[in-house]
Amino acid sequence: MSEPKPTILKIGGSVITDKSKELDVQMQAINRLAEEIREANVQNLIIVHGGGSFGHHLAQRYAITEGFKKETQRIGFSETHHVMTVLNGLFMDALIWRNVPAVSITPSSCIITKNGRIQCFEDAPLKMLLKMGFLPVLYGDAVLDTKLGFAILSGDQLVSVLATRFNAERIIIGVDVDGLYDVDPKVKKTAKKFTHLTLEELKELQSKLDKSTAWDVTGGMFGKIAELLPAIEQGIPVTIVNAAKPNYIYKALKGKKVKSTLIEKE
Ligand SMILES: Nc1ncnc2c1ncn2[C@@H]1O[C@H](COP(=O)(O)OP(=O)(O)OP(=O)(O)O)[C@@H](O)[C@H]1O
Numbered sequence: 362m363s364e365p366k367p368t369i370l371k372i373g374g375s376v377i378t379d380k381s382k383e384l385d386v387q388m389q390a391i392n393r394l395a396e397e398i399r400e401a402n403v404q405n406l407i408i409v410h411g412g413g414s415f416g417h418h419l420a421q422r423y424a425i426t427e428g429f430k431k432e433t434q435r436i437g438f439s440e441t442h443h444v445m446t447v448l449n450g451l452f453m454d455a456l457i458w459r460n461v462p463a464v465s466i467t468p469s470s471c472i473i474t475k476n477g478r479i480q481c482f483e484d485a486p487l488k489m490l491l492k493m494g495f496l497p498v499l500y501g502d503a504v505l506d507t508k509l510g511f512a513i514l515s516g517d518q519l520v521s522v523l524a525t526r527f528n529a530e531r532i533i534i535g536v537d538v539d540g541l542y543d544v545d546p547k548v549k550k551t552a553k554k555f556t557h558l559t560l561e562e563l564k565e566l567q568s569k570l571d572k573s574t575a576w577d578v579t580g581g582m583f584g585k586i587a588e589l590l591p592a593i594e595q596g597i598p599v600t601i602v603n604a605a606k607p608n609y610i611y612k613a614l615k616g617k618k619v620k621s622t623l624i625e626k627e
């Protein structure tokens with residue numbers, strides 16, 4: 362019997378924190394999303410959440426993405442990883458208090474990167490959790506790196522690797538905008554949203570997307586798209602949806618019609 366295909370849900374740091382303010386958690390959004398996840402009751406679900414204003418500011422301050430170069434970065438690595446466990450704890454609280462059998466998996470304890478790319482990933486506990494009907498929750502994290510000493514592993518890379526490894530049914534990416542636009546909708550009011558894109562169309566669009574990243578050390582929307590390409594190439598559909606708006610994630614999880622961008626291989 363073939364393994365059931367999981368759904369991978371990314372909850373963006375742009376939704377559960379205010380990225381413009383350091384360590385600013387949006388508890389209301391976390392609680393609402395936990396409610397929507399419980400209500401949707403999707404089997405074989407894996408959640409990854411981003412770092413938002415918990416991860417990115419500290420990672421930037423201590424130049425964690427550049428690797429281990431000086432002593433003063435050591436405490437920065439500890440701090441960056443620690444604040445992510447704090448944000449993750451708040452997210453886990455919200456799920457578990459609602460009777461969702463979620464179990465946190467700490468990426469820095471089971472993943473090592475090489476030049477920022479996942480090199481080794483001990484996924485046996487994750488597989489077993491899924492099999493036993495738990496909801497594994499991972500997050501963007503500061504991890505050890507065989508070339509750089511340490512690095513930042515984005516939630517987006519994690520989503521893509523989980524999806525390709527476990528041959529996911531679909532990927533749902535929750536952000537704080539209604540989908541993928543031709544330009545950043547927060548910068549340009551007249552930005553045009555795409556409803557549906559093929560892999561070919563996405564690749565064409567990619568070169569035109571803005572690379573400026575503001576408070577995102579992992580490349581913002583541009584980095585996200587680049588990470589998702591291998592999963593889309595493997596035939597896994599990606600829905601980008603606004604997780605800041607009530608019930609959008611619920612509807613996406615239930616496969617109901619919702620304002621979003623759907624990206625498919627063909
Ligand atoms: N072409 C675009 N279409 C849609 N959003 C865009 C585009 N270009 C830039 N953005 C910006 O990308 C942001 C989402 O990506 P970002 O990496 O900041 O959030 P996130 O992935 O949710 O956070 P985290 O990395 O902490 O998980 C949106 O807030 C939006 O303003």
Ligand SMILES: [Mg+2]
Nearest residue numbers: 411577579581
């Ligand atoms: Mg991001």
